[in-house]
Amino acid sequence: MAIRSRRKTIFRVLSVLLLLALVGGTVYAWRAFPIISGYFAKNMASAVFLQHRDPAAIEREDLSGFPFSMASYTVDLRDSSVSASVWGFARHKAIYRKGLGCTLLNDLPESAVRAQRFMLPSAPPRADSLPWPLGERVADSIPTAVNAQRLQAAIDGALSATSSEGKPALTRAFLVLYDGQIVGERYAEGVTKEQVQIGWSMSKSLTGALIGVLVKGGRLRLDAPAPVPEWKGTDKEKITLRHLLQQSTGLDFEEDYSKPCEVTNMLFRSDDMAAFTARRPLREAPGSRFYYSSGNSNILSRIIRHTVGEQDYAAFPYRALFHRIGMYSALLEPDASGTYIGSSYSYATPRDFARFGLLYANNGRWNGEQLLPDDWVAASIQPGPADPNKRYGCQFWLNGTKEDKPGERHFPDAPPDLFYAKGFGGQGLYVILSRKVIVVRMGQHPIDENTFLKNVLAAFPKNGP
Structure with a gap:
């Protein structure tokens, strides 16, 4: 029994x-x-x-x-x-x-x-005969100050690097600029310099720059309440444009790609990603805590749409920024509502992403024209007050400001003034003002960024050309 x-x-x-x-x-x-x-x-x-x-x-x-x-x-x-x-x-x-x-x-x-209609401008023909960066012609030699052997070894190492799991990282492109000129460029087998690559969250930095264009034109103000219709008359009306740029809105939004949560539901189950995020409740007071959120960037993208108007919106990123700096390959993908997915879905060639980095290295100036506010780059690379680690500005990541404590920097072997646009899978645009170096890495899986930055920087003088 x-x-x-x-x-x-x-x-x-x-x-x-x-x-x-x-x-x-x-x-x-x-x-x-x-x-x-x-x-x-x-x-x-x-x-x-x-x-x-x-x-x-x-x-x-x-x-x-x-x-x-x-x-x-x-x-x-x-x-x-x-x-x-x-x-x-x-x-x-x-x-x-x-x-x-x-x-x-x-x-x-x-x-x-x-049935949606987008009035898109045609990209001008690429001026292959003009020297870089206005055209595509690259000098046959590199400056004597550059250690060509070390640079080549650094690029070879990046192309053959493995992921943290020991598998091929599939680096597809690696590009190095020194003092504005291309001094190193390699592509994986089967990849050409004309093939566009996905930027993933590098798109956030592009979105931030487009906000800068509108601030320069007086159409947006950083510390005014963000013009989001859903927030009018609510506590969320205290969220400013600066809070959105610095990732300190206080919205209840989880950014974790390993499971179903707000970011994955937004990207793959939502037709209107900005509206999805705007409806999220407040978790804490705006400006009180840094939390990286792709939803904030998509709200910024819809703010651009509402600010420039439906008739001009589709063409605005191209006419106001991309085509003006020669990013003729750049493309932004919209969600089903017609708003560009400013957090994640940009495509461009590595050279065109490098042009974007060069715009920021030149303080927002291109070919004699100031495209961004005079203080925009300086503001973009200053850490937000809500970020205790001081590693995020306005839609750009920062290395940190500890000159005498490299161990506290995100990349200990890179200078404290490095700032970068970073995307899923190890996409990256790294700007190092003090060394006049810009690096673009595109691939499928992340590699050790500190190591490849250290190896690249070893090829250049420490005090400029």
């Missing part, structure tokens, strides 16, 4: 555990599968239609890790789209539109999104 009773107890316990596992699995699938299929469809589509890569190579290099390996997909060249699902569930579709890149569909009908 006792044995039979124990068997019943064990059976009941196992039944409860099985039920809990089924419930937990169902909840996980309901929350995670749409994010997995959305990520897969969107990134496969952009890699196929913007980078013109082979789908099998994209799957192998970019999307083979768990949990994305659970997804299946179809590339439809007839309507320029990619559809993906997880075991037949949570089907997602991303569509390509010329000049706009790829957009992930959620609740809005595909017909409504395809």
Whole structure:
């Protein structure tokens, strides 16, 4: 009798555990599968239609890790789209539109999104015969102050570097500028200098610069309440444009790509990413705490849209900034509502990302014209008061300001004045004013940034040319 009773107890316990596992699995699938299929469809589509890569190579290099390996997909060249699902569930579709890149569909009908009209300016023809940076012609020799052997070794090391897991990091491009000139440039096999690369969160720095253009024109004020319609008459009306730029809005927003949360739901389950973020409640008082949030950058992007107006918005980033500094390859992808995804989805060639870095190295001035406010770069690379580590400015990361304590800097072997735009997977634009050096690294997985910066800087004199 006792044995039979124990068997019943064990059976009941196992039944409860099985039920809990089924419930937990169902909840996980309901929350995670749409994010997995959305990520897969969107990134496969952009890699196929913007980078013109082979789908099998994209799957192998970019999307083979768990949990994305659970997804299946179809590339439809007839309507320029990619559809993906997880075991037949949570089907997602991303569509390509010329000049706009790829957009992930959620609740809005595909017909409504395809019917949107964007007035985009044509990029001027690239002046290959003009010297860099106004054109593409690069000098045959490099300055004698540069140690060519050390620089080559640093670039070779970056191209062959492995990730923290010991796997190939797939560095696709590595570019080095010294005193404004290209002195080192390498691309992985099969990658050309004309192929655009995804910037991921480097896009935030582009968005910050576009805000700067509007501040210079007197159309926005940094310390005025951010013009967000949902916040009018609420406690969130205390959030300023500066709070958004410095990532100190106080909004309840979790930035963790390892699980379903606000950032993944925003990027892969939302048609209007700025509205999604604007609806989040306050977690603490604006300006009181630094918390890095892609949602803040998408609110900034929609502020740009509302400020310049619907008729001019689509063309504004290109006419006001990109084409004026020769970033003719640059492209911003919109969400389904038509707002550029200012947090994550920019594409450009490594040379064009380097041009953007050069704009900031030149204090916002390009070819004799001041495009950003005179004090914009200085303000952008000053740490926000809510950041205790002093490593974030206005949509740019900072190395820290400890001249005599390199161990407290993010990159101990790089100068304290280094500032950088950083993207998922180790995309990076690094500007080192004191050494007149700019580095661009594009790839699929992060590598040891401190090491490659140390090795690059070893090739240059410490006191400029």
